[in-house]
Amino acid sequence: MNLKKAAIATAIALTSVGLSLSAHAEDKKILLKTPIAFGSHLPALGTPIQWYADHIGQTSGGTVKMKIYEPGKLVNPAEILDAVSTGKVNSGYSTAGYWQGKLPASALFSAVPFGPEAGEYMAWMYFGNGLKLYQEMYDQGGYNVKVLPCAIISPESSGWFRKPIDKPEDLKGLNMRFFGLGASVMEKLGAGTVQLPGGEIFGALEKGAIDASEFSQPAIDERLGFHKVAKYNYFPGWHQQSTIFELLINKDTWNEMSQTQHDAIETTCMASMTYSIAEGEAIQFTAMEKAKQNGVEIRYWSKEMLDLFKKTWLEVVEEKKSEDPFFDKVWTDLSTFRQGYALWQANGFLPRATLE
Template identity: 30%
Template sequence: MERRSFLKNAGVGLAAGAVAMPAIAQNAPTIKWRMASSFPKSLDTLFGGAEYMARRVAEATGGKFHIQVFAPGEIVPASAVFDAVKDGTVEMGHTCSYYYFGKDPTYAFETAVPFGMTNRQMDAWFRYGNGSRLLGELFAKSNIMLIPLGNTGTQMGGWYRKEIKTVADLKGLKIRISGFAGAVLSKLGAVPQQIAGSDIYPALEKGTIDAAEFVGPYDDQKLGFNKVAKFYYYPGWWEGGPQVAAYLNSKKWAELPKEYQAILQLACADAHVDIMAKYDAKNPTALKQLVGSGTQLKQFPKEVMDASYKAAMELYAETSAKNPEFKKVYDDYKKFQDDQNLWFRIAEGAYANFMYSKR
């Protein structure tokens, strides 16, 4: 049976009881919220995932709780979602917390950090580790409540106009990347550029930048990066499992009826899984099409990976030394990740490596 139909009709996850309970439809208030997204409408994975969440909320409340999703620029720019939710300009946002690295690098842990956790490991840290508590306390200082709402899985390392054979090839490389990853690459001589997703294509085409990272095959193909840069590198070591989040204005959240709070949390959890599943379903075909059209798939040389890892560890130590909040979160994050990797390398890793060898 088709998954969404099963969820809707059988009542798994978002509970058909929530839809079938006439008390909600009859007695609950009508509430309309606005959600500002950092993602363009062309990305039916991320922007579409927020719309899917909003539909689930509407279905479960008989249309009483309506959330409208707005693309960047319709209310606020992509980079302004944090402040829009904090200040109450909108009730909700859908964004990546590492976009706000400049405010405090600790925010990056909510999305992804270089050589960080994978999607499943992040879910484990948030649900059964201290991730939700630690980051919840951090964001609460800005009047924001977090709910995970999507993950892309390990991303690609981006598009390059020339090959990257040694660490020396990174020197002077103008690459569209920001946040923690940009700081790491700066240590290796690269020149990070902060460019909105919609501006990447013309920047690559004109040679204003030499390289750009975005997401992965499905999204990258939509934006046509293969037409202006032929080398496609992997893995995106700065995004092992980047999580996307729903930001909620804390005051507005507190005003919601308890039933609506539960429904919203369940709808986000459903969409969180749906977004990752969609990427896993769509990326293989997109990658084959890209390679078939002439894209040259390249793995980062071990020399580059080792140098990047060393630079990242140095940056973590430097940042921890001057930012107590960062150190508190990083110490917990790293310990959890180390335990996760110890486990994943056994059954999961051995099985995956064997199966990959048979392809």
Template identity: 30%
Template sequence: MDRRSVIKNAGLAGVLAAGVAPAVHAQAAIRWRIASSFPKSLDTIYGAAEVFAAQVKAMSGGKFDVSVHAAGELMPAFGVVDGVQQGSVEGAHTAPYYFFGKNECFALGCAIPFGLNSRQMTAWMEQGNGMKLMREFYAGYNIINFMGGNTGAQMGGWFRKEIKSVKDIKGLKMRIGGFGGKVLERIGGVPQNIPGGEIYPALEKGTIDAAEWVGPYDDQKLGFNKVAPYYYYPGWWEGGPELDFFFNTKAYEALSAENKAIVTSATHTAHVFMQSRYDALNPAALKQLVGAGTKLRPFPQDMMSAAFKEAMGLYEELNAKNESWKKIYADYNKFRADQNLWFRFTEMSFDRFMQSQKL
């Protein structure tokens, strides 16, 4: 009797009695690399990828190992999409709006000026049509996306000189991430897209006049207060920027159903980690910055109004020339209108009252 017949007819007890051990195929260990767009020194925005990697390893019993590589280790900060698309790495952790030069729709997966706040962005992605629409778009780049964190509304950045009106923006060279630069340009500014690790020397040398990054916790680490005294708010171009994990489609589809579930769960953990950590750490950092002499200022109202008008005009122009943008933005815009109506009666009213109280 051959081996196959023994196994088929005898059952486990019979097989063992016959001294024939059934073949056991252990699942092969998986090794992935994630290229980050951020330096290790920024423990929260970079750290979200480390949280993801740790969760994947723990949930898989060590069989699924993910290594995280800071910007510049495997590829430049702004080269990570090409790396995932080409399969040079299995994944990336980045801010999608960095890549709006490929297609403006990358910005919709992260943040656009006067867009959704962080809670609204998560709601659009998870419960609205956001994830479906963005995955349809990213499929054209051999990428599948997962939420990878949110910073919450950001600060408006550091300025070497005071901004008293929109007129002061004319000719101003500012490091501004993603899509916001297109609107800044329309109100007279000169946008510069510079990786986080290179901002300080550019601001110190006067190569740029202003720079934004995230908020007090990161900005204090990067030392911007040492070379620019004015700290403006709010970051109207980043009301709720979502970071993403981008995975190579072929690498992701090769995973078992169990490992796909692990990836999904781990990205959700990383997503919550990032904003909760920023929300916890930003208040103390802001107090320290102001205590050390930082001059906190709101953007002038005429600048905010001019930027809003130009942003809406830009979106209309894109509707006319970019079919993918038109399709995704139509859904985004409707969702934003409904969310703002709801938040008007709830979040905004509650927050405004609470922030006026002495606790």
């Protein structure tokens, strides 16, 4: 009886594989030429898209392949959205916050100051209205792209500073590289901000062109050598409690694909979300220990400073809402979701003091 059941199970499995291969065999083969905004050598920032490229061929039955192009090799990072939309390339990998000059709400799909941590962010994306609004933003903006969340990391460092920041006055006149919505907060507090790609930050710090910089997580910042030129590393990353990265696919290319190819691309992106968050969480403490050995002082913002950042952020929100109706729409939806989630968050998780 056991042998009979085993034979039946094997036959069913082989039939399923055969049907799957048959379905894939009918699909037109697609090569996604994908310029990326972050070097593939950067852990949790660039490595997930390389992992994706290594696996999409298998999950699609060989009908979808991806070739990645390092930053600037095919398309400059700042031009990825336009390049994918116009069909210059058929896909690209970046983070939506880079487009906030064109699409003000885009930063809400990238990283939100005092915003959701990774689990809550994904909950809103996949089971709230996040994904629907994300695509609607690009459609309304006239961009011919299909968007998929394809990686996520947990909190970033709040920045690397040449001198201690003990009080609000210490921010005035500071020239700092800063990303996304958090930059608006720093500007209201008297700092000047610039947007520099990762590869240019070390040189700018070393030459004194900027006084401070935030970029990413400790293990990523270590690769870029910030600890050699700035010795005060601040936490928590109030401006980026989690960050989502997107795979953009030209809509014409997307529409040419079969449902099985769509499923493979979407499922592999969800797997990449798991890969990226796990990799990022596994490597930060080692990098922080090494930074301390290299003379870096790890500092946690005072309550006074965190309260100031939050108060100023809420002022920025009101300004952004009045300037852009779609920003208002997304912010309202995200806030409603978070108000509901707060009941679970307040009761389901141990407070920080209990964990220390």
